[in-house]
Amino acid sequence: MEEITKNIITPETYLARSPLYRVHEAAGAHFEACASAAQVVSYGDQSEPLTALIDLSVQHRFGIRGANAIAALSAAGLSVPEKPNQCLNSANGETVLRLGKTEFWVLGAMESGTCSADSSAFADCYPVYCQDSHACLLLSGEHLPDIMAKLCGVDLSESAFPKGSIAQTSVARINAIISHLPDKEGTHFVILCDSAAAEYLWACLLDAMDEFGGKAAGLNYLF
């Protein structure tokens, strides 16, 4: 038998941890280093579920706001969505979410999990600490509007909520920001929720997905 020599990465190897790492560990997830933390890459040897729920909380993101935000984003080469509640991909693979007239959140490219800058690079804007205030979950696959309709009172069907749309709403009675990722094959909803309520929402989402064959998965599901 071949000997396993590879170092096993656990979330506790790192100072920065996902609020959900215990849930992943209990379910036998595998982790890999990503953005100076442990990212779930797979859940054991499960076959590809029809719909997957993936924890991207450790991946990098940052927020800025204020009167200078639009100019600062453009200067940094990031895309600026035209209106509030829209999201747009940038050339570097990062996704820019416009949450208000002058509030923007930037999500790192999923494959690397990192951002080319953070809010400290935007000195004339106010920072928003969404890396820590929010957990970042990705719902990916089939039946997403149906799944979300069990938790949320906003119509997220393709016609009402096309790619590039954002809904700031209540999901299972907690506040959340749902973004329909642009320029990606298939349907992908990024759900940002209060990091302290991540375990709660994770359980609610898995429960809602169950009837559609949805399961927790890791980053490998996407690539």
Added chain:
Amino acid sequence: MKMMNCPLNGLRNISEFVHGGEVKEMPDPNSCSDKEWADYVFFSDNAISVVTEWWLHAPSGYWFIAERHTGSDEILKTYDPSVLFSERVEFSAPATEVKA
């Protein structure tokens, strides 16, 4: 369930909103009489008419203004507070003895 149009987020269930009371003008706290102040703090017209109210869209933390008829409960319009409040408010009066 009733719906309300949030100027930032669009038509949403009323359960996403928090009522913030009527838009009222604050009398100058440093020069008004006790009675004027008490009227401002405690009394509401409570009339059957169109009222102008503060509403918060809780999931986005966005405050806006709604005009609503208290009889029919119909929401006539909603708009950003900058429509009513565009100037910086100052409280410059020195704190002197205030007489009732």
Added chain:
Amino acid sequence: MSDTNMRLNAPMGLLLNRNEQVEFLFEGQRYQGYAGDCIASALLANDRWLMSRSFKYHRPRGPLTMAGQDANTLVQLGGDPNALADRTAIAPNMQIEGQNYNGTLDKDRDAILGNFGRFMPVGFYYRSFFKPMGVWDKWEGYIREKAGLGKLDLNFKPEYYDKKYLFTDVMVVGSGPAGLSAALKAADGGAKVLLVEEMPLMGGALAYNRFDIEGITADRLRAELIAKVEEHDNITVMVDTVCNAWFTDNYLPLIQGKRLFKVRAKECIIASGAYEQHVVFRNNDLPGVVMCSAATRMMKLYAIKPGESSVVLTGNDDGYLTALELSDQGVNVKAVVDMREGVATPQLIDALSERGISLHQGYTVYEALAEKGNKRIKGVDVRKITAKGEVGNASRIIDCDLLCMSAGYMPAYQLLCQAGAQLSYADELAEFTLSKLPEHLHIAGSVNGIHQLDSVVADGQRAAQLALNNLNLSDELPGKVSCSVKPNFDWPIFSHPKGKDFVDFDEDLQAKDIVNATRLGYRDVQLVKRFSTVGMGPSQGRHSALPTARLVANSTDRTVTETGVTTARPPFAPEKLAHIAGRIFDPYRRTPMHHRHLELGAKMIPAGNWRRPAFYGDPNKRDACIHAESVHVRNKVGLIDVSTLGGIELKGPDAAEFMNRIYTFAFLKQPVGKTRYAVYTNEHGVVIDDGVACRIAEDHFYVTATTSGVDRVYRDMTKWNAQWRLDVDILNVTSAYCAVNLAGPDARKVLEKLVTDTDLSPEGFPFLAYGEADVAGIPARLLRVGFVGELGYEIHVPSRYGEALWDLLMEAGEAFDIKPFGVETQRLLRLEKGHVIVSQDTDGMSHPGELSMNWAVNRKKPFFVGCRSVDIVMAQPQTRKLVGFTLPAESKKPEEGHLVLEGDGITGNVTSCEYSPAMKKIVGLAFAGINSSEPGDKISIRVDGQIVEAEVVSLPFYDPNNARQEM
């Protein structure tokens, strides 16, 4: 038993799958039906008509509507009471019992109650057992035993129910000819349509009623419409689904199986149809007396031959068509009894005579005759109508085992009236009509008083056109639709001197019960309902509302419109609490260190929607654990998770100005790198929150707020600045930062092991200092605070590092015997220091003066929220004050809320009280009258009825010079 020979041939039995037999148990006996059968139809196929006993008189009852619109077929399904046997499909080995009998369903010993009917008028129980005092308590159990409906299984296991939203352009309620044509028209116009049907199959009356003499139109039209609907991409159909209410802005709950759908429809079309109405005559409740539509449903839907010989009693032409259908299916129709005279369509009369069915116009059934035990009808007494509600003496008995009746229709008005529609009675039609619908709600078909089939179809299209116009998908004018048929008979009520002429089957109410109620002075139909309970049963007035309105109007000399019907509130059909509860979303929040607390054996308690460790150790040894933890903090070092503390960040040129306007203290000149106590008063001058303000930079503040208060404070701040327009950014960072308080004489030594970039010496980082430091690789905000009264550091770090921070501190503290402590211990420690917890030690009236917080109020600045109110209340003579008190250790310990008395008067209450291990006494905070609020004064506290005298002392109790926290 097998039922195969009892069934009619196809195409009768639309719902049946004759290839699949299903066995089930009723009252312990095994029966067989087909898949698709409801319980009632499967029992009828086995020639079982008696299905339940009535509520009050225990009369035998069988199917009345075959559509779940009555209480006659309520059965017990295992632990589930009150299932509708005519709506619930049978399933293999289903166990079904009858309800409300003493003995067996067939031999109910309480059936004798029916003989005492005239001694038991409406209100009998309450009036008879009211006096003498206390007698009701003795009788209640017995009476409830006799009157109950079904049995609850108290050992039930919760099942999985949930809810789901649905969004659509147009929702159509009802899939009869009006609903189907409305759905098609709307879908053709480009709208997304949701079509909802209560029954398991589409078609409404087209599925069971006969609309023409030949009996071909209905099937043909139904097939045609359903085929179009099913292949239409824009239409979603939900069958077996009840729309249970209408709420504002077309918010419509649908119940299907174990799921409640919450529909949001831009436009809604109600095509809910109409309920066929019964005729009031003696024994109109016998098994075998059914609505015409019930008989046709039995035949068309379930292939049940409803009887061998039948009489049809009618007030409209539909009864004639029913007679034809019965005759075609081999039932010997002995007579059609038409309450009208000379109105019937001549072709129908001819069709009857062709089949040899005798016709009696201007006649009615005066009494149904029963077999012994009232278990089945055996004949009818037919008499000539001589005047309104009156009959002649000449009686003609016709033997039959089935009586089908139709006195007309009542629109299914419930959802529409919930939406504010007005119900009025058209005297010339003897029919209720609906008007004044809200803007995005439409009505079509027989619920709209349209009864001719072609008009019904046109009416559906008309309603859809209105919806399309509202959706801006069309701008055509909707066509006008009218109806020339009058299906309602004006007065289908024939009271019998011996009664049992039921108006309300659910509640066993007879015609005289309603009339008597009006004679006792209850003229208003709402009062008649409450007094007599008419319409309160499971069928909610579907059949009793119309005769009740007529009877009340008649006996109070008013019109039926004036009398009206009672309010129809949601739900439309019975629904389970489980449907309303659904999945039960109960959000909880966890700090990043949550799992460490569990591993350390914390006793967790709720704090808002957070969970916090109360203390660590045996949950049954609260006091011992708390005392040990508090002593440990006072002597060594302890660590507590304070992540639930609120945090708000203010940044921008006006940050200091904004702080100055929100909090009572002065903040413009607060030095960078220092903390300052911040008190928040509302506009009434009441203290509603407090925290610590850190000045990070000239234009940057970080201020904490209480766990429960932060959302409120943050909302207030953003609302104020929406008006003030200051140049400041306000950010709620509660979840972005987590925090611990490292406290105790050895706290510095522990922290120094992890912090190398900051001088933590008393000079370098003194009491009330703020600074940023690297804690073993974690970027941290350090606050020197004194909440628990020892040398202490609050360490705030981004949440992702929370657990690592906890681990590092516990590891670094090992050499100093560090121990975690819980929130209850923290409360004791701060109480020893006399620190107030806002909302525990304050109430809705507490102004800063009452809390001795005058020092934290700056009245030299121009403004803070509540400044004027604080001025006003503080200028008034103060009546009470929050004071510290002590009691000897062996004294009875007051609890929070115990009253502080002065003579007979109450001057205040205890807000916090604990035994203090550091002071070896009981210490507490209480509101005391102003005259006994000075150190040395005595206050009387009532503890469990006993008065204890406590001494008022100066605060803090422990370490009065604050030497320890400033080390």
